[in-house]
Amino acid sequence: MQDRPTAPELLDAMAAQLFTEVREWVPRERRFQILVLANLCSVIARELRAGEAPSLEDTRLFVDLLGEEGGADPRGAAELLARRIRAGELDERLDRTIDRLRDHARRKLEIARPGYADAGPGGGS
């Protein structure tokens, strides 16, 4: 066990300092790069806090869409699903597949860009 701050707390501290103080030290035309780094710290902190749950939910979703053929590995299941979709094997339930894959995209957004799925046109559904 490491002493506190925890990893997400350290990343929060880094993001805060980059967003405020470090940004001011950098020439205006380069500030975007500091914002990118600060934002990445926030993304990693959210990912660490969320733990394994989103990945497990994605695996369950992919396996379900495949009809129980995927393994426990989310990447393997995603690859198989992508291949099957491309080959047209899910064409008969493509609308439902699209609808359900929104949950996968939403889970990624909750880590990478919270609020995006609810803020946009047609969001919140």
Place this chain on the structure above:
Amino acid sequence: MTAEAPDVSRVREVLAEVGEDPGELELAPIEGGASRQTFVVEAGGEPRFVLRREPAEGMSFASLALELRAIAAADLAGVPVARTVAAEPAGGRFGDGAGYLMEFVAGTSVAPRVLRRDELTTARERLPAQLASALAQVHSVAADEVEGLAGGSDPALAACELWERALDEIGEPLPGVEAGLRWLRLNAPPAAPATLVHGDFRLGNLIVDEHGLAAVIDWELCHAGDPVEDLAWLTIRSWRFGNDDLPVAGVGEIEPFLAAYEAAGGTRPEPERLRWWEAMGNVKWAVICARQAHDHLTGARPSAELASLGRRICEPEWDLLQLLSESA
């Protein structure tokens, strides 16, 4: 990664040959497109020209020459452009990569500045109609008026194939994007008469000053295709930079924009066709994000900024799936 700047005296020699010798020159590098190096050519402290150069292994001179022909055709059709002054092949007087000199046009192509700066308030009011009119002029150029313009006879299916192939090259599984692409393939609109298409028409590739649109730049993705591709690309959510309720580049509503496009001679797109290309635009942006992250991961272009784009794939992926769920 900074390659050697072009030799100032040879740039001046090229300018002198076309009767534009401005005297003593200075070259100032600026942050331009993702791949091209861009320099402002200054004389007497004033910006006079812009020099853009491909990386050494970049676009061939033939492709660059084609791009310059498209710019000239667009200029003739009335599109505000930065006129080409001279071009040099790779290994020529601009250095390793092929490059060209164009007129300097004052203004900004940084989208968030266009959307937020106080001094650009009037510009923002004028932009929707100006963008519509510029696009109508681009699309008034028939595909066969620009010699060598590439593009299939079926732009919609060609786009499906292009982005499927790009996904295969990247090798990252993106089932959401695949599902969108599959839907698009099954619902592709029939081919319309092909016109010149800019291929990347958004605020980042336009120069805007306090009067509005000053020039349409960055024509490297121009091709023969469906004009609706340009209209739709301009409206994808990523190019609104947070102004989500203003679909046209974060500055305008869709209906007045389409009316202005029609008034300027464009053909009003059928709603299904517009939505199809908007969904395809989201596929395109998702795959480009994946490719940029891939360039970081393979070590081809190590950069935290490119790496971060891997985690932005889900934005256009969400917008894509959302659009298609509404169409079902």
